[in-house]
Amino acid sequence: xxxxxxxxxxxxxxxxxxxxxxxxxxxxxxxxxxxxxxxxxxxxxxxxxxxxxxxxxxxxxxxxxxxxxxxxxxxxxxxxxxxxxxxxxxxxxxxxxxxxxxxxxxxxxxxxxxxxxxxxxxxxxxxxxxxxxxxxxxxxxxx
Amino acid sequence: xxxxxxxxxxxxxxxxxxxxxxxxxxxxxxxxxxxxxxxxxxxxxxxxxxxxxxxxxxxxxxxxxxxxxxxxxxxxxxxxxxxxxxxxxxxxxxxxxx
Numbered sequence: 630x631x632x633x634x635x636x637x638x639x640x641x642x643x644x645x646x647x648x649x650x651x652x653x654x655x656x657x658x659x660x661x662x663x664x665x666x667x668x669x670x671x672x673x674x675x676x677x678x679x680x681x682x683x684x685x686x687x688x689x690x691x692x693x694x695x696x697x698x699x700x701x702x703x704x705x706x707x708x709x710x711x712x713x714x715x716x717x718x719x720x721x722x723x724x725x726x727x728x729x730x731x732x733x734x735x736x737x738x739x740x741x742x743x744x745x746x747x748x749x750x751x752x753x754x755x756x757x758x759x760x761x762x763x764x765x766x767x768x769x770x771x772x
Numbered sequence: 773x774x775x776x777x778x779x780x781x782x783x784x785x786x787x788x789x790x791x792x793x794x795x796x797x798x799x800x801x802x803x804x805x806x807x808x809x810x811x812x813x814x815x816x817x818x819x820x821x822x823x824x825x826x827x828x829x830x831x832x833x834x835x836x837x838x839x840x841x842x843x844x845x846x847x848x849x850x851x852x853x854x855x856x857x858x859x860x861x862x863x864x865x866x867x868x869x870x
Contacts, residue, residue, distance in 0.1 A: 729781065730818055733789050737796045749790055753781065 692718075692762035700761050703742055707735045718759040739765060745772070784833060791840045792818050798847045806854040810847070813857045 701716040708727055710716065716725065722732050736752045739745075739761060745768040755761050781789070792814070799810040825832060846852055 728822075729785065729789055730792060730815070730822065733792050734796070734815070737793065741800075749793065752793070753786065753789070 692759070692766045696765055697758060697762045699742065700739065700758050700765070703738045704735055704758060704761075707731065707738050716758060718757070718762065720758050721756055722758075723756065736761070743769060745769065784830065784837075787837055788818070788833070791837060791844065794844050795840075795847065798844060801848075801850075802853060810855045813855050817857070 697718050701718075701720075704710075704716055704720070704722070704725065704727075705712070705714065708725055708731060710725065722735065727735065732755065733752070736747050736755060740747055743765050745765060747764065747768065751764055755764060795814045796811065799807045799814065802810060821836060825836070827833075847855065
C-alpha cells in the first residue's frame with residue numbers, strides 16, 4: 630500500500646516534469662527560430678520587433694500601416710521586384726538594388742499615388758521605406 | 773535618419789537627379805502614351821550616361837547637364853507633345869513641333 634501510494638505520486642512527478650520539459654522544448658524551439666534576436670542580445674527589443682509582425686509594431690511610432698504598405702508596393706513595382714520579395718519599413722532602397730535614379734522614380738511614383746509634392750531637398754534624404762512613409766504622412770497632414 | 777549609410781551626393785549628382793526629376797515631372801503633362809514614351813527614353817538616356825560617362829569627366833557632364841536643361845525647357849512647352857530618339861547612340865532629339 631505504502632509502496633503504491635509512493636509510486637503514484639512518483640508517476641505524476643514524472644509526468645509533470647515531462648510536461649514542463651516539453652514546454653521548455655517548445656520555448657527553446659521558438660527562440661531557436663530567431664537566432665538573430667538572441668545574437669543581438671543587447672538590442673533584443675529592436676530585433677524582436679523586426680520579426681513577428683514586421684509592419685505593425687514599427688508603424689505604431691508614426692506612419693499608418695496602410696501608408697507603409699502602399700509605399701512598399703510602389704517600391705516593389707518601381708524596382709520590378711518579384712511579388713514574394715519582402716519589403717518592410719526598414720528596407721533600404723539601396724539594399725533593394727535601387728540606385729539614385731531609381732530613388733527619384735520611386736519618389737515621383739509616391740507623389741502621384743498620394744497626391745503630394747515632395748521638395749527636392751527632402752526627396753534626397755529618403756533612404757528607407759520608413760523615411761518615405763514618415764515624409765508622406767507629414768505632407769498629407771499639411772494639406 | 774537613413775541618410776547615414778547612403779553616400780553623400782555631390783553637387784553635380786544632385787543637379788543630375790534634379791534634372792531627371794524635372795523630366796519626369798514635365799512628362800506628366802503629356803498624354804498617357806507620349807508620357808510613357810518620354811519616360812522610357814529619358815530613363816534610358818540617363819541610365820546609359822550614368823554607366824558610360826566617366827564620373828570624373830566634369831566638363832562633359834556639365835555639357836550634358838546644360839543640354840538636358842535646354843531639352844527640358846523645350847519639353848515643358850505645351851507645344852511639345854512628344855519626344856523621339858534617334859538611334860545614333862549619342863543624340864536625343866526633341867520634336868520641335870508636331
